[in-house]
Amino acid sequence: MHRIVVIGGGGHAKVLISVLKKVGYAIEGYMDKEDRGVILAVPYLGNVGILKDIVRKTPALTVIIGIGKVDASPLRLSLQNEIGALGFDFPAICSPQAIINEAVSLGAGTAVLDGVVVNSGTDIGRACILNTRSTVEHDCRIGENVHIAPGVTLSGGVTIGDNCMVGTGANVIQSISICAGCLIGAGSTVVKDITVPGTYAGNPAKRIR
Numbered sequence: 001m002h003r004i005v006v007i008g009g010g011g012h013a014k015v016l017i018s019v020l021k022k023v024g025y026a027i028e029g030y031m032d033k034e035d036r037g038v039i040l041a042v043p044y045l046g047n048v049g050i051l052k053d054i055v056r057k058t059p060a061l062t063v064i065i066g067i068g069k070v071d072a073s074p075l076r077l078s079l080q081n082e083i084g085a086l087g088f089d090f091p092a093i094c095s096p097q098a099i100i101n102e103a104v105s106l107g108a109g110t111a112v113l114d115g116v117v118v119n120s121g122t123d124i125g126r127a128c129i130l131n132t133r134s135t136v137e138h139d140c141r142i143g144e145n146v147h148i149a150p151g152v153t154l155s156g157g158v159t160i161g162d163n164c165m166v167g168t169g170a171n172v173i174q175s176i177s178i179c180a181g182c183l184i185g186a187g188s189t190v191v192k193d194i195t196v197p198g199t200y201a202g203n204p205a206k207r208i209r
Helices: 011-023 048-057 075-084
Strands: 003-007 026-031 044-046 062-065 182-184 198-201
Touching: 003 011, 003 048, 011 026, 026 048, 044 048, 048 075, 062 075
Parallel strands: 003 026, 003 062, 026 044, 182 198
Antiparallel strands: none
């Protein structure tokens, strides 16, 4: 049985813990800046600063980032890189209630949650979140540290750059490219390529800042 530590103790960590249990991981505990008590029977281990000591004692331990993402910042990926430099591996986590079809690549530390569909020919980078009931159609290219929020639909051949956030229920039509550093507002529909980083919202989506 694989042993894992969750970084973070908020809402996204709770969702990950539930998925990890279904996959069969032995969860050692969670780490956070504050002790939030026992979360879904998973104990608090301390701040991430103690990871250096833990890796010496349990070198086979793996890690997953359980901190959510609601913006276009690189925080989650930066934290994964920092912890990875200590010698920890970050497995891709895929819920047994998700559908991952043939010829799909999932980067290290990416989490695919319940009800997600990822179709064939899609490549997904490191430290991504494919959230509940989102759909990623065939031949998409998703960069690193991208959050595809609940209910999002990416049509076939979509490209999403690094550090993006695609908000709840948004839609991106086929063959669209979205550059790195973009926040797509909830419920928006993207019908044209986005080449300038920023926040986009509406139907069709337009830059608002």
